[in-house]
Amino acid sequence: MWARRQTGPVVPNGRPTHGGFIPVSRRLRIAMIAPPWFDLPPEGYGGIEYMCSYLVDGLVDRGHQVTLVSSGRNGTKAQHLRTYEFPQWRRLGEPLPDLVHAASVRHILRSMEIDVIHDHSLMGPLLAEERAVPTVVTAHEPVAGDYRKYFSLLGNSVRLVAISSSQRMSAPDMNWCATVHNGIDPASFRFRKEKEDWILFLGQCIPHKGMHTAIDAARAAGVRIRIAAKCGEPAEIEYFESEIRPRLGDDVDWLGEVGGERKRSLLSEARCLIFPIAWDEPFGMVMIEAMASGTPVVALNRGSVGEIVDNGVTGIVCDSPADLPAAVERSRHLDPENCREASVSRFNSALMAERYEHVYESVIESR
Known part of the structure; x- marks a missing residue:
C-alpha cells in the first residue's frame, strides 16, 4: 500500500x-x-x-x-x-x-x-x-x-x-x-453561499465557551443570535440561570442542543459563527464545521484560533470582546468559497x- x-x-x-x-x-x-x-x-x-x-x-x-x-x-x-x-x-x-x-x-x-x-x-x-x-x-x-x-x-x-x-x-x-x-468530512456539510441575517453560537453552556459574550456582542452589533448548546449538567444549568437567562430577549433564539441535519442547516444558514472563547481552546471542531458550510468564524484570539482561522479570509480574529460587534459586521463581506476551500484542503x-x-x-x- x-x-x-x-x-x-x-x-x-x-x-x-x-x-x-x-x-x-x-x-x-x-x-x-x-x-x-x-x-x-x-x-x-x-x-x-x-x-x-x-x-x-x-x-x-x-x-x-x-x-x-x-x-x-x-x-x-x-x-x-x-x-x-x-x-x-x-x-x-x-x-x-x-x-x-x-x-x-x-x-x-x-x-x-x-x-x-x-x-x-x-x-x-x-x-x-x-x-x-x-x-x-x-x-x-x-x-x-x-x-x-x-x-x-x-x-x-x-x-x-x-x-x-x-x-x-x-x-x-x-x-x-x-x-x-x-x-471532518466536508462533503457531509451543506455549503451555502447566500446567508441569512443572524449569527450562530454552537457549543456547550459553560463559561469558558463565552456564550454570554456572544449574546452581548450580537446585541451591540444589532443582529439576532441563535444559540444551539448542550445544557444538561448541573454546572451548565447553573451558568445558564446566572448568565444566560437574564440576557434572553426577542433578539436571542435559544434552541438547546442540536445535532445531525439540524446542526448542518444552522451552520450553513448563519451569517457567521461566533466563537468568543475565554480559554486556550486546543482546537475547536465547530470552527472547521462552519467553514465547511461556507460560514466565516468570528472568534477571540485564544488557543488554536489563529491556526485555524485565516484572519480576513475565513473569519475575523479579535483581540478583545469589545472588537466582536464590528467583526460581526465585517464578516458579511467574506467569501464563503474561501471558507469552504480551507476546510476541504486543510481540515x-x-x-x-x-x-x-x-x-x-x-x-x-x-x-
Missing part, C-alpha cells in the same frame, strides 16, 4: 514532514479507544466522539483493520466492541464509568492481536505501561494544571499527539510525537487519517 504524505502540521519526532510518496509497510491492526460518554458518531454534542468517528472511517478507507472500543451505538465502519450497552452521558462527572470503561478495555485488549492502541479516554492511558504494544494518546484538553501533571506522570508509557501547535507549545516538555489537526478527515497512519508507523518502529 502506498500513501501520499501531504505537507501539514504533523511533526513526528520533532521533524517536519515533506511532500512526496512514501511506502506504508503494512496493514495495521489498530485498537481505537473512545470515551464512554457518547455514541459514535454522537447525535448531538461530542467533539472527541466526532473526531474519533471521522478518524476511524478514514483509517478503514485506507485499508487498516480498526477495532473501535466504546459504549453504545456504533455508526462507524470499524469492528466494534462495547464496554457499556448505552452511552454514559447522564453520568458525566462521575469517575466510575470511566474506571469501568478502562477496566473493560484492559480485559478486551488481552485477547486481541493489535499493532497499536490509540486511546482517547481519560483513565485508559494509565494501563499503557503494562502493554507490549505502543499506546498513542491524543490530548483533547489544554495541557495545563492537573491535566499536564497527569501526562507528565505517564512519562514514556504513552506517545502524545497534540491537536494544535498552540496546545503543544503550551507544554513543550511533554512526550509529544506529533501534531495533527482534527479533520479534511482523509488527511487526518493519513497523518495518524504515519504517527502509528513511527511509534511502532521506535518501540
Whole structure:
C-alpha cells in the first residue's frame, strides 16, 4: 500500500514532514479507544466522539483493520466492541464509568492481536505501561494544571499527539510525537453561499465557551443570535440561570442542543459563527464545521484560533470582546468559497487519517 504524505502540521519526532510518496509497510491492526460518554458518531454534542468517528472511517478507507472500543451505538465502519450497552452521558462527572470503561478495555485488549492502541479516554492511558504494544494518546484538553501533571506522570508509557501547535507549545516538555489537526468530512456539510441575517453560537453552556459574550456582542452589533448548546449538567444549568437567562430577549433564539441535519442547516444558514472563547481552546471542531458550510468564524484570539482561522479570509480574529460587534459586521463581506476551500484542503478527515497512519508507523518502529 502506498500513501501520499501531504505537507501539514504533523511533526513526528520533532521533524517536519515533506511532500512526496512514501511506502506504508503494512496493514495495521489498530485498537481505537473512545470515551464512554457518547455514541459514535454522537447525535448531538461530542467533539472527541466526532473526531474519533471521522478518524476511524478514514483509517478503514485506507485499508487498516480498526477495532473501535466504546459504549453504545456504533455508526462507524470499524469492528466494534462495547464496554457499556448505552452511552454514559447522564453520568458525566462521575469517575466510575470511566474506571469501568478502562477496566473493560484492559480485559478486551488481552485477547486481541493489535499493532497499536490509540486511546482517547481519560483513565485508559494509565494501563499503557503494562502493554507490549505502543499506546498513542491524543490530548483533547489544554495541557495545563492537573491535566499536564497527569501526562507528565505517564512519562514514556504513552506517545502524545497534540491537536494544535498552540496546545503543544503550551507544554513543550511533554512526550509529544506529533501534531495533527482534527479533520471532518466536508462533503457531509451543506455549503451555502447566500446567508441569512443572524449569527450562530454552537457549543456547550459553560463559561469558558463565552456564550454570554456572544449574546452581548450580537446585541451591540444589532443582529439576532441563535444559540444551539448542550445544557444538561448541573454546572451548565447553573451558568445558564446566572448568565444566560437574564440576557434572553426577542433578539436571542435559544434552541438547546442540536445535532445531525439540524446542526448542518444552522451552520450553513448563519451569517457567521461566533466563537468568543475565554480559554486556550486546543482546537475547536465547530470552527472547521462552519467553514465547511461556507460560514466565516468570528472568534477571540485564544488557543488554536489563529491556526485555524485565516484572519480576513475565513473569519475575523479579535483581540478583545469589545472588537466582536464590528467583526460581526465585517464578516458579511467574506467569501464563503474561501471558507469552504480551507476546510476541504486543510481540515479534511482523509488527511487526518493519513497523518495518524504515519504517527502509528513511527511509534511502532521506535518501540
